[in-house]
Amino acid sequence: MSISEISNKPITILKSSTVSDIIKKLLELKLSRLIVVESGKPVGIITEKDIGLFLFSENSMRGLDDIPISKIMKPILFIEEKLTPKESAKIMIDKGVSSLTIGSPENITGIFTKTDLVKYYLDNPSEKKIFDYMTHDYVYTHSAAPLYKVVKKMLENKVSRIIVKNQNEEPTGVISFRDLFRISIELGSEEDDMGFTIPDQIRKGFLSKEGFGNISLANEVMTKGIVSIKFDEKISTACKLILENNISGLVVFDENDSISGIISKTDIARAIVD
Secondary structure (H helix, E strand, O other): OOHHHOOEOOOEEEOOOEHHHHHHHHHHHOOOEEEEEEOOEEEEEEEHHHHHHHHOOOOOOOOHHHOEHHHOOEOOOEEOOOOOHHHHHHHHHHHOOOEEEEEEOOEEEEEEEHHHHHHHHHHOOOOOEHHHOOEOOOOEEEOOOEHHHHHHHHHHHOOOEEEEEOOOOOEEEEEEHHHHHHHHHHHHOOEOOOOOEOHHHHHHHHHOOOOHHHHOEHHHHOEEOOOEEEOOOEHHHHHHHHHHHOOOEEEEEOOOOOEEEEEEHHHHHHHHHO
């Protein structure tokens, strides 16, 4: 099987668009990446992780409508359509990317993502178990933590999502860049007494002790509930849960019902390569 048989049609956005435009489109379509085009040709790719790492660490006073996506987009990694899912998984792991673009700078015929790898594994299951491929290290915060500390922790660890635990060390939810994007858009649509929007205060507010990042707590922003799996389950079961819930990974519990790590799409890609 070649990846051209299971790839998807890429969704695009104009290079002239702003960060505000792409966040709205990602949220509306529930996507995690878009191909950037100019004069009908692909010129870059941008993911929600790229946006988050830039947006919440950038210190200028520019608003979301003033930042062109050309400041964030990355070069496209083109591949041939004859590659197999296993070959594609190895490229993703080696290059540290979550998607591959099929075609050329003149024309894109498809996009192949780690989600497609998960679908492929589910259709071609094996007896491999989660404990052999899971990631034991994970990043977490507590429900009472102020938002600015949560965002700083995400930036320091370069992760796009973080597990939230309660005072009893039980996982109660997850905060992702997508949750933060939603707040950015909601607050950015509000106007002050003079009729001006205040997007510049939003980003500073996420990281500032003086802004709403100090008065907003993790449990007010997080997506409540987690999707979990036991360490001794098959990877195919994890694939099914990931696809059903449209998430990038699962919390893994050990035999004592304590968190022992996570199983992500990247881990599943490693299982395909082995």
